[in-house]
Structures are given as structure tokens and as C-alpha cells.
């Protein structure tokens with residue numbers, strides 16, 4: 001084959017790849033454009049700082065659901081990070097039937113529909129406590145993000161050179177202190193990405209919150225009381241008959257999308273990343 | 276004679292599973308001397324010296340038989356962390372802690388062991404250890420930068436400083452220069468000859484010239500056994516065992 005023919009073939013190949021990737025990008029761009037164009041008019045300072053007005057009254061914002069979402073995410077992080085990192089550490093340090101079992105369970109957990117997790121949180125927490133709460137919603141979200149944190153930790157730790165652990169131990173450090181002071185800090189960038197990925201995953205979850213966090217038109221910071229969440233507000237407002245609320249649902253979708261986009265950019269550009 | 280030996284192995288054997296790769300080794304390490312261990316690849320040198328600071332047993336499925344006497348005490352009767360504090364190790368590939376500054380890397384042993392030091396003690400240990408490792412002049416203005424920004428040779432000297440900071444009795448060096456360029460290598464060789472004033476050194480090396488330059492004694496290891504050991508000049512000029520001669524003249528390995 002001549003160089004010319006090869007070059008033409010090369011061009012055709014590149015053009016095909018480019019058009020194919022544009023094709024997959026197209027629906028994504030459409031989603032982005034729709035959300036932005038429908039949502040931006042709802043955005044104002046009030047949108048972030050005011051509570052909702054009664055239906056029909058114009059104005060108001062979604063402060064209750066933003067605060068609620070942050071509270072839910074905080075609870076989920078506080079629960080899932082220690083357990084997820086612990087499980088990832090266990091899986092990277094141990095081999096054997098138990099470790100395999102735990103790994104299978106974590107992978108299975110990843111595939112359980114989030115609504116089922118919500119039902120479990122309802123049975124385990126809402127019922128015994130006798131009411132909907134941020135805590136139950138946070139637990140449901142923690143269960144959903146746990147596999148992500150555990151896998152990220154495990155994969156980061158496995159990729160760390162064994163020479164690091166050896167260096168720690170060869171100085172006369174105990175195994176536990178070597179893990180705490182050398183291994184986990186070295187794995188921090190990977191673990192942090194995993195946590196952020198998990199947060200991005202739960203930030204938009206709606207189903208598991210329906211019968212746990214439940215929703216709340218007022219501001220609430222008490223973990224034992226119901227809270228609103230941004231995706232929950234989108235769901236409730238979109239189902240309502242008020243056009244003002246439809247507008248706000250688009251605005252809230254935009255806020256959520258920007259938040260998740262921001263997390264993904266942070267993961268990519270990670271200011272903590274070395275090298 | 277007794278007084279001159281700091282470390283002694285007695286019928287030391289080591290295995291991965293049922294594969295015994297170190298077989299009944301008897302070796303004595305004198306105070307303030309450099310003893311080089313040479314031998315073809317895979318003959319068990321690394322496995323052997325990793326028994327001396329109880330690193331071998333960290334791998335699952337490994338076995339050890341025999342004794343290692345450190346000033347008369349069997350190291351297998353001591354806590355491993357105590358043994359490793361007294362017998363430092365430097366690895367083939369420089370492995371400074373990536374999350375720590377140069378300063379903290381030198382102090383890593385104390386930090387990791389949770390041994391508290393005063394500010395003055397810390398500064399003193401960092402300075403003397405870096406000086407002993409010939410690194411002080413190059414890094415004294417960037418002590419709080421990360422150790423991973425250094426060149427390979429500097430990183431290796433940092434690892435030596437980190438080991439020296441614990442004031443070990445013995446230093447185990449497993450091919451410490453094989454990943455370095457000739458200049459960095461020469462520097463570390465020079466360093467080794469100075470260090471023996473304060474520590475006893477066991478040096479594993481593939482480099483015949485290096486063994487000849489820096490060691491007082493050379494042991495030749497073959498298929499898990501120490502075939503021959505003697506004063507270095509004698510080993511290189513008049514080896515007794517034909518296998519030693521073949522190896523040293525480059526016929527194999």
C-alpha cells in the first residue's frame with residue numbers, strides 16, 4: 001500500500017471516530033442545553049437564600065432542599081467513608097474465602113436498586129424511630145455510596161508499591177502504624193476521588209429518599225427530623241400542577257447538574273494530585 | 276574473637292512455601308566492617324538478608340529455620356520491631372515516603388514508631404543523618420520540600436539517612452546502587468566506606484568492582500549456600516572454590 005493510500009485511510013478512520021464520538025456527545029449536549037435554557041431563568045440570589053413560598057405565591061427559593069441535601073450528603077459521608085475505607089483496606093490486605101465473600105457482597109450491593117436500599121432504611125430506621133428523618137435518608141445514601149468508596153480504596157491501595165510498606169516496617173514501625181501513617185496517606189488522592197465519585201453518585205438520588213428523608217418545606221438541621229433534598233424537590237415540583245414550581249424544578253435540576261459537574265471536574269483536576 | 280562479631284547466623288534456612296532458597300547459612304558479621312554478598316541472580320541473597328531483619332517472614336507462606344544472633348541474642352526471640360530498629364535496611368529502588376517532606380522522611384522512623392523528640396533533637400538528628408549520608412549540602416535549603424522531587428541518587432541517600440537516623444547497629448543494603456547512574460553510584464560507595472565507622476554493613480551487590488572497592492569481606496553465595504567467604508582481596512586474587520573463581524571472572528551470573 002502506498003503512503004498516500006495509507007494516509008487517506010488514516011484520515012477516513014479519524015473522521016469516523018470523530019463523528020461517532022460526536023454522535024454520543026449529541027444527546028448529552030441536548031440534555032445540558034435543555035436544562036440550562038429551561039432552568040437559568042429560575043436562578044437568582046433568592047433561589048439559594050429563601051424558603052419556598054406557598055403554592056401560587058411567586059418568589060421564594062429552595063434553601064430548604066439545598067441545606068437538606070448537604071445534611072444528607074454529610075451524614076452519608078460520615079458513615080460511608082470510615083466503613084468504605086476500612087473495607088477497601090481489608091480487601092487489599094487480605095486474601096482468602098472471607099475476603100472473596102466480602103468483595104462479592106460489595107459488588108452485589110453496587111447493583112441493588114436504590115429504591116430497595118430506601119425500603120431497607122425505612123424498615124431499619126424510620127419504623128423503629130417512628131418517623132421520617134435525615135438520618136434514615138443519610139444511611140440509605142451511605143449504603144449506596146459505600147461500594148464506590150470501598151472499591152476506590154481497594155484499587156488505590158493495590159496499586160501502591162509494596163516498597164512503601166516495606167520501608168515503613170523496615171524502620172521498626174508496627175504494621176498498624178505503617179498503615180495509618182504511610183499507606184493511607186499515600187492513598188489519599190485515590191480515596192478522595194472515590195469519595196467525591198460517591199458523592200456525585202448520591203447527590204442526584206431520589207428514590208431512596210422518598211420514604212426516608214421524605215421532604216420538608218421548612219429549613220431543618222435536626223438529623224432526626226425530615227429534610228428536603230434537591231432531587232426530591234425536583235420530583236415533587238415537577239409532579240405539581242403549578243407552572244412556577246415547574247420552573248423551579250428546572251432551576252433545581254440546573255443547580256444539581258452544576259454541582260455534579262463541579263465534582264467531576266474536581267476529581268479530574270484534583271488540586272491534591274501530585275506529579 | 277567473640278567480641279568482634281555483632282551478628283551471626285547459625286544454620287539459617289529460608290523458604291517460600293516448600294522451596295528452600297537459603298540453605299543452612301553460617302555467616303558472621305564483624306563490628307565496623309563491610310561484608311559484601313555476591314552471587315548469581317536468584318541464588319537467595321535478598322532472601323538471606325531479609326531474614327536478618329525479619330522482613331522475610333512478612334510474606335505469607337514463608338518459612339525460616341535456624342538462628343540469627345544479634346550480640347548473642349536470637350532475633351527470633353525479640354519483637355520484630357525492635358530487631359528492625361536495630362538493623363536498618365536500604366532497598367534496591369529508592370523508596371522515600373511520597374507524602375513526607377525531606378525533613379520528615381529522615382525522621383520517619385521516629386514518627387512511625389510514635390517516639391517523641393524535642394525540636395532540638397529533631398533538628399540535630401536530621402542534620403547529622405543527612406551529613407552522614409552526604410546529602411546535607413544539597414538539601415539543607417529545601418528540607419521542607421517533598422523527598423520525591425530529588426534525583427534517584429539523592430533519593431537513595433535520603434533513604435540511607437532515614438535508616439541512619441535510627442542509629443542502627445547494622446545496615447543491610449540490597450543492591451543499593453543498581454538503579455543509579457555511575458556518578459550517584461560512586462557517591463554511595465564513598466559513603467559506605469565512611470559509614471563503617473559507626474555501623475556494620477551487609478552489602479548485596481552484583482557489581483564485582485563495587486565489592487572489591489568497598490568491602491572488607493566478601494561472601495560468595497550459590498544456590499542458597501555460602502560457598503566461600505574471606506577477606507575481599509584474597510577472594511578476588513586467590514579464591515579457594517572453583518565456583519567462586521568462575522563467578523568472579525565472569526563465567527556466569
Ligand SMILES: Nc1ncnc2c1ncn2[C@@H]1O[C@H](COP(=O)(O)OP(=O)(O)OP(=O)(O)O)[C@@H](O)[C@H]1O
Nearest residue numbers: 291296314315316317318319320321322323334481
Ligand atoms: N516472593 C517470592 N515468592 C516465591 N519465590 C520467591 C520470592 N522471592 C524470591 N523467590 C525465589 O527465591 C529465590 C531467591 O530469590 P532472591 O530474590 O533471594 O535472589 P537474589 O539472589 O536476591 O537474586 P537477584 O540477584 O536477582 O536479586 C529465587 O529462585 C526466586 O525465584
Ligand SMILES: [Mg+2]
Nearest residue numbers: 320321322449
Ligand atoms: Mg535480590
